[in-house]
Structures are given as structure tokens and as C-alpha cells.
Amino acid sequence: MGNAHSAHAGHDDHHGAPSSIWARWVTTTNHKDIGTMYLVFAGAMFLIGGLMAMVIRAELFKPGLQFVDPAFFNSMTTVHALAMIFGGMMPAWTGLANWMIPMQVGAPDMALPRLNNFSFWILPFAWLILVATLFMPGGAPAGGWTLYPPLVLQGGDSLPMAIFAVHLMGASSIMGAINVIVTIMNMRAPGMTLLRMPLFCWTWLITAYLLILVMPVLAGAVTMLLTDHFFGTSFFNAAGGGDPVMFQHIFWFFGHPEVYILILPSFGVVSEILPTFSRKPLFGYESMVYATASIGFLSFIVWAHHMFTTGMPLAGELFFMLTTMLIAVPTGVKVFNWSATMWKGSISFEPPMLWAVSFLFMFTIGGFSGLMLAIAPADFQYHDTYFVVAHFHYVLVPGALFAIIGAVYYWLPKWSGHMYNMSLAKWHFWLSTIFVNVLFFPQHFLGLAGMPRRIPDYSTQFADWNMVSSIGAFGFALSQVLFLVLIWKTVKGGAKATDQVWEGARGLEWNLPSPAPYHTWEKAPAEAAIIQASPTGH
Amino acid sequence: MSTNSDTHHDASTYYVPHGSQWPILGSVALFTLMTGVISYLNEWAGGWAFIPGALLLAVMFFGWFSTVIGENEKGMYNLDVDKSFRMGMMWFIISEVMFFAAFFGALFYARELSVPWIGGDGVKIFTKLLLWNDYSPAWPTNGPARVGGHADGSFETIHAFGLPAINTALLLTSGVTITIAHHALRAGNRKVLGTFLAATWLLGFIFVYLQATEYHEAYTELGLKLSTGIYGSTFFMLTGFHGLHVTIGAIMLFVIWARCMKGHFTAQRHFAFEAVAWYWHFVDVVWLILFVFVYWI
Amino acid sequence: MLRKPGSLSAVAAFVAALAAPAAHAEWGLNMTRGVTQISRDVYSLHMTIFWWCVAIAVFVFGWMVVSLVKFRKSKGAIPDTAMVHSTKAEIIWTVIPVVILVILAVPSARTLIQIDDSSKTQLSIKVTGFQWKWQYDYLDKGVSYFSTLKRDSDAARQMNSGIDVNGVDNYLLDVDNPLVVPVGTKVRVLITAQDVIHAWWVPAFAVKKDAIPGFVNEAWFEVDADKTGTYRGQCTELCGRDHGFMPIVVKAVSKEDFEAWLKAKQDEQKQASLPAPATAG
């Protein structure tokens, strides 16, 4: 290993990063810089969304209204979710894709570098528009992140702002997805066959397909909201022959694939971390690829499981119940393959591995509650209660977010060239894992006991578990400060990281120096190196 | 403009541009445009609010495409870059297809589900009995409250085999002319290329013109407006977004025609031409589906 | 979810015990069994899926834990790098979940079909959601009234009201005029809304249906003949500022009491000479 890059390491020198801020960050077309900007932006949005979650949890700490007006509470819930999903999670994944995909497939950059810059820079502007609503007299959108009409149409001045922010974010995602697809399909180094790609690339490829197929549908849905409100159309108005529930169908046709957009790259990350720290190739590589594709496909025909209580005809309820249950099968294949990867391995618990293992357990718990929700008659009881909130936070927080954090721990030495403080990392991990359960596990009980979601105040029988949950929330959020400190310190300095960083790591990125030079793979890696680095070793 | 520092790029490798100010300008332009539209809708500002953003956007497109065309003409793009552009365009068109799919979905949902349900179909019998007792569902409809339309709530639709059929013929013909132009380009026959490409964008603009007349008639005589219930909503949103795409497509056709006139493109390499041709065919196919489901049945 | 939490909920409960000196009613953990046949069916479905999940969890988590303990590098584990694929294993872990899902799907579908069967109902009530109250119309009975959050709750829930909500009976779960229904009677509720979408939920009946403006959704329940009592629920679709403050209270009374109540209500409404509500079917 190492030969491929050392041959042109010198060549990289006269192609280093530009020194002016404008050229380095604003007009840049470098995938690593753009990746960094995406990650920093995502981190900021996670913090904003997290702060809003703290407002929610503070108000719910005990019964009675203590801090915020109910309307503002609804804004917090709405913008919390939008910030986490569209501001935090999706940009974080795109940032990771930017950093890693070119390095992993042996490409000199993303395929369409200018478009790449465009798709990033749209985002801060989109969020400027959305965040501005918080400071307007009428307040921020408060109809829930699902934007259901007719309620959302009561949103006043914030309505068109939210809608155009969504349009911009959608355009950004579509451009990002196009870039990922084209990079993977057209920029792979010679010899990097599709079945030699790391799973992170595979899962992102499928994610990109999902994005291209569903983001425009969301754009269409919110456009209909806009015209219903401003131009007198009747899409969601029965008096004119439309139907409010039609919006829900269109929204969830986007919305369900969207949740897999958030989780599929996590599957990829976990599929890279587990083999590395088990020192054993991923078990069932090909079946992982097929399972990912099946999940992607199934995600298009299950959407109405979010709408079991809307009064769909029986046939519809049966269909969507059964297809939803089916998703457990390919997801199960993944979980079993991961378990088999660890079986007979030689496991060590460096920080990335800790997060991946934590992901395995808690994503699976979230998957189980998902399966329970899929059972339509039971969903009549669960729907729109905290049981659902518990479900999706398990798959989103110790699921997708933990995978993102794990990815940062995995690749940070490659990005920064420094190793981080292991004991700080372990503190961060254990505090997060404990508190996230204190935060979200009791929400299952609250939901089953009958607490609806999206309420700022509740009857006293729910007081105890809410208090526990809030304590968990504050603990979890505070634990994340350790993460920020750790990242800051690692970027500033620390022990020099080796090229391979982790003993068992495979993949082309580990053939490159740490920190990865500004330009990599300007000369494609040799086929022998590709084969050696491939997940299956052939 | 600092767009590319390495003009002597080695064309045997994949060209990676170094820095470009167009995307940031584009982002600012979109932001300006969106805030303009928002201000207009919220009545914070008049219609002029659209102008600054639209101008910036136009500058951005012009600049960005000029840069790319310039680089291309200098021979900086190898075939891999060409392929990336093609793939990018293809996936962009697929995303557009999905945008239209949302509106077609709304049309089918209204026709097959919501309108019959309001009329008491299937499980929704009480919807009719308790809420809309004197409504008998039939397509086209502007709903039980007879929203929009003439003063008495009535409205007429446009007959498929009038203007729309002529428009269909125009678009189909334009599909043929652009194909002839493409063959001519590949055969190196510049004259035929120029003529047929010009015919294509002309047909496109005529289509838009006829569509505008049709809208005029709908608004002034038929009582068919955007606000005419679910029929008006789906009709105008589908045909409107289609018309917008035809307009954009025709402008793009005009641009590549102008480029052909300047001697751009070779028989082997003409990505921009093909991209526009694909786009045009996409617009064509959308129209056919529209013609069948919006105008005809 | 009684047993699943294990040590985690123990930690949670401990933390809470420190923070909240047992002032509150109960540590509610699980779904109610309810007071209708359907609600019991739903409850047993819920427990069935739950236990299946527990069983699968024991297996998968057990497998993982054994791997993590047994195959540690620090204990000198040597990786078996040849173990990369097994068609047999993959078939097994595809087929077994499918079988489990079929086992779950059958009773679920059966219950769903039962819930869908609203034939032979004996009483129809139209339920209309408003921002933020409910209206109940006893169809063909000339009885119609609104049901809103009770005064004392409403006063206590205002910000900085200074009222201790723990002192309010059924805080946020009480209304001025509850819905009154007879037990042992198949009651149909026809649910709609005036302004935005709401949802009508009574956990004890396992009925939750969206109230959609412009459309009428059907649901039904039949309270066991011996289960007279008061059953509480809430609006469960975000409907704006006071979504959290439009509870549902249903009083299930004996058939005789119901007739008497209905009679009294009819007289009262006739006297108030309210225009009779629109009636049909």
C-alpha cells in the first residue's frame, strides 16, 4: 500500500489550497472544502435544532405552561424537525459524501464541481429565509414539519417563506444527488467495479436515486399549498373538489422515502466501521447491496402507513400494512449480516466502533417499534402519540445521528491528520448513549399511556416520565459539548495520525496520507491497490 | 474573471475547474428572487420585487454557461466530462418528471378518489349525506360549492380537438424537426441543421402563443380559471408548468441555434445540443400525457 | 412494554425518583385494555407483536453480545477472515422473518376487517371538530351541543396562572358537556371538522379517526354492558394553538339512563328553541 499516492504526492504541492478566504471557501470547487462546509453548516443546524428541542423539553418538564406560548411551542416542534432533517442530517450526509466518495472510488473530485459549490451555497440562504420567520410578528411555521393543510395555510406571512425555503433546500438536495450519482457512475477509477465499491458509496448511490425521485414531489406538494393559499386553487379543499388528505398522500410519498434517505447512508457507515474493528470483511457484501436496493424500492409503496387514521378504504389499509411489514425483511438481512460480521472477528472498541455498536442495538429497537406501528389496528392506538415520537427518535438519533457521529470519529484523523483524545471520546460516547435512552425510552410509556404528540402541556398522569425524559434531554445535549470540544482540539492539533489510522481499515481512502492532501487521485489508483482495498478483497 | 486558472489544461484528464464565482452569484440570485416573490405575496412590496432576483439569475446563467461553453470550445473537456454532463442532464430531467408526477398524481387522485368520495362513493357515503347532499360528482367539476367559474358557478372546458389538437401537432412536428436537425448535425450538414433547428424553436414559440390565446379564452369566455375548483386547479397547474417548460425549452433551442450559427458543435461532440433535444422530447411527452388526461378523457 | 426496558428504565426511574418526590398518580407504562371487544383485540395484538419483538431482540442482541464478549481482540481472538458469505444462512434469515410476519399479519388483518365493519349500528352521532372544541349531534334525535375544556383546567393552564395543576381534577382531561352514550349498544360516530383537521381519540375504545373538513369518516364502538363509566381522550391531530386543550370525555351509561338523559336533553334544547341540527341517514 502507499505506492500509488507517493508517486504523485510531490505533484500535489503546487496545487494546494488557495489562501484567500474568498477563493478557499466561497468560490471553491474542491470536494473536501465543500464537504467541510457542509459538515460545519450541518453542525450549526444540529445545534439550532437541538436548542429548540431543549425549549420543547423544558416546557414539558412538568405540567402547566411555564415558559412559552402554545403557538410558539408548535413553532419549536416544527422548526426543530425541519432544522434537524433538512438542515442537519441531509447536509451532514452530503458533506460526508463529498469528502469520502471521491476518495473511496479513486476520483480526483466530484463529477460536477461547480454544481457542487452551488448546491452547498443555496443552503445557508434557504435557512436564512426560514430562520427569519422566527423573528417575525406572525411567528414561524407552526403546523408541524408535515405541513398539513388546512392548518398550515393559517400560517400567515411565514407560509411563503417556509415554502420557498423548502424549494431551495429541495433544489440543493437534487443537485447534490445528481453529483453523487454522476461521480459514482462516471468517475470511478479503472478497475473500481461497482461490486468493489465500499458500502458507503453504494448506500449513498441508492439514497441519491431516492432523493431525485422524491424531492421534486415535495416541491410539487408545497407548490400546491402556495397556490391554494394565494391563487385560489382547490387542491386541498373539498368545497372545490379537492381533499386535504391528498396533501398527505403526496407528502408521504416523499416523506417515507425521506426517512430512508436519512438512514441508508448510516447503514453504509456502519458497514464500514464494523468490519474495520472486527478485523474481518463485511459478511454478505452482495446481499447488503441487494438489501439496500430492496429497501429503496419498498420505500415507495408504504407511504400511507402514516395515514392509517385518515379513513382510507380497507383495501388501502391492508395493502400499506403488509408492504410496511415487508421492510423488516431486508432490514433484518442487514442486521444479521452485521452480527455475522462481528462473529468470529477480533473486536476492539475504538470510538467509531462504540458508536456503530450502539447504533446496532438502538436502531433495531427503533425498527421494532416501527414494526409495531405498521400493524394498522394497533397504530390506531399509537398514532400521533409519544410512542411514535419514541420510534422515530430511536431510528433518527441513536440511529442516523449516532452513525454520523461514528463517521466523524472514523474519518476525522484522515481529514485533520490528528488523532483525537480517546478518553474524551469515550466519555462523550457513554454519556450520550446513557442519556439518549433516558431521553427517549420513557416516551414509549408516555405514548402507550395516552399522551398525544405536539402538545405543550399535559395531564398530570404523564408528569413523571416527562420529567425523566427532559432530564435525559438536557444530559444528552450537554454531552454533545464534549464532541465540539473534541473536534476543535483535534483540528487544532494532536498526535499525528498514520495513513491507515485504524489497524483493520480497508478502502482506498486509507492509502492516502493523513491529512488527505488538497487534491487526491489526480492520477487514478492502480487496479491492484483497488482490489486489495475492496470490501471483499477481490 | 478568475474562472479558470489553468487554461492550458491537459485534455487527456478529467477537467476539474478551480474556483468559480457563478454558483455563489446564483445562490444570491435565488435568494433575492425568492425574497422578492415572498415580499410580493405577503404584500410587503409590489410586482417590481421580482426584478432584481430575476436579473441576477439571468446574469448568472449567462455567465456560467458562457464560461462552460468557452472551456468546451477550447477543448478542455474530455469525453468523460462530456459523459458527466449527459448523465447530469438525464437525472435532472428525471427529477422534472417527478415534479410533474406530483401534479398528475393530484389529477388522478381528484378524478378517481376525492370527487367520487365527495359524491358519496364507497366508504364515504356519509360525506354526501351529511355535507354535500345535492352534489352529483362528474368530471370535470369545480366541486360541490361550485368554486370559481362564471357568476353562477358554471364553467366550460376546452375541447380537445380544437386548439389543443393543433398544439399537439405542433409539438409532434417539432419533435421531428429537431431529430432531422440532429441527423444533419451528425452528417455535418450545417444548412439543414440551421433550418430545422430554427423551425423547432419557432414551433415552440407558436405553441406558447396558441396556449396563451387558449388561456385568454378560458378566462374571458369559458369561466375556466385557476380558481375554478379542482378542475381549474389541475388544468392550469399542469398546462401552466408545461407551458413554462416549453418556453424555457424554446429559449434553449434558440440559444443552441445561435451557437450552431456561430459554428459551435462538431458532428461527434455536441452535448448541449443533445441535452436540449432530450429536454424537448421530455416536454413533448408530458404534453401527450396532458393532452390525453387533461383535455381528452 | 412492561418488561423490555430492564436496566435502562431502572436507571430512568431512579433519576426520576430523585427529581420528583412521588407527587403524581402513576408511572403509566402500557396501553389500556379498554372497555370494548375491539379495544381488547387491539391490546392483545399489541402485546403479541411486542412479545415477538422481545423474542427477536433476545436472539439478535444475544448474538451481538456474545460476539462482543467472546471475540475481543484483547482476549486474543483471531479473526476468521474466510467467513464472508453463506447462502444458507442468508436464506434462513430471510425466510424466518417472513414467516414471523405472516404470523403477525393474519390476526392484524382480521382485526382490521372487524373494525371496518360498521353495519348494524344502533345510534349515530355526528362529531365535528372545531378550533378548539367538539360538537356532538345525535342524528335524528334533535340533540346537539358543544363540548369544551372545563373551566378549572382552562384557568389553570394559562401561563403563569399561579394555580397548581396537580390540584385540578382531571387536569386538561375534563369538559363541560361530555358525550353520553349507552353501554351495550353499537354506536356509530360520524367524524368531520369545520376548519382544520382534528382527530377524535378515545383510548378505552381503541377508536382514533381523523376529522377532516369536507369529509365524513366513520368509526364505531360498543362499550361492554357492564362497563359504565367515564372515558377520556384527546384531539390527536395538530390543529393549531390550542390543540392540546380540546379533550374528549365520553360517559357510558346504562341504556335506561341514556334514554332518560336524552329525553331531558331534548326537552332542554326544545325549550332553548335551538334550530334542529341538519339531519340525515
Ligand code: HEA
Ligand atoms: C430514519 C428514520 C426512520 C426509519 C429507518 C424508520 C423505519 C421504520 N418505520 Fe418509521 N418513522 C420515522 C422515521 C423512520 N422510520 C419518522 C420520522 C416517523 C414519524 C413522522 C411524523 O409523523 O412526524 C415514522 C413513523 C412511522 C410510522 C407511522 C406512525 C404513525 O404516525 O402512526 C410507521 C407505521 O408503520 C413506521 C414504521 C416503520 C417501519 C416498519 C420501519 C422499518 O424500516 C424498520 C425495520 C427494522 C426492523 C424491524 C428491525 C431489524 C430487523 C430485524 C432484527 C429482523 C427481524 C425482525 C422481524 C421479523 C420483526 N414509522
Ligand code: HEA
Ligand atoms: C434528525 C432528526 C431529529 C433529531 C436529531 C432530534 C433530536 C431531538 N429531538 Fe426531535 N423531532 C424530530 C426529529 C429529530 N429530533 C422530528 C421529525 C419531530 C416531529 C416534529 C413534528 O411533530 O412536526 C421531532 C419532535 C420532537 C419532540 C416532540 C415535540 C412535540 O410533539 O411537540 C420532542 C420532545 O421531546 C423532541 C425532542 C428531541 C430531543 C430532546 C432531541 C435531542 O436529541 C437533541 C439534542 C441534539 C443536539 C444538541 C445536537 C447534537 C448533534 C451534534 C453535536 C452533531 C454535530 C454534528 C456534526 C459536527 C456533523 N423532538
Ligand code: CUA
Ligand atoms: Cu383539534 Cu388537535
Ligand SMILES: [Cu+2]
Ligand atoms: Cu414511513
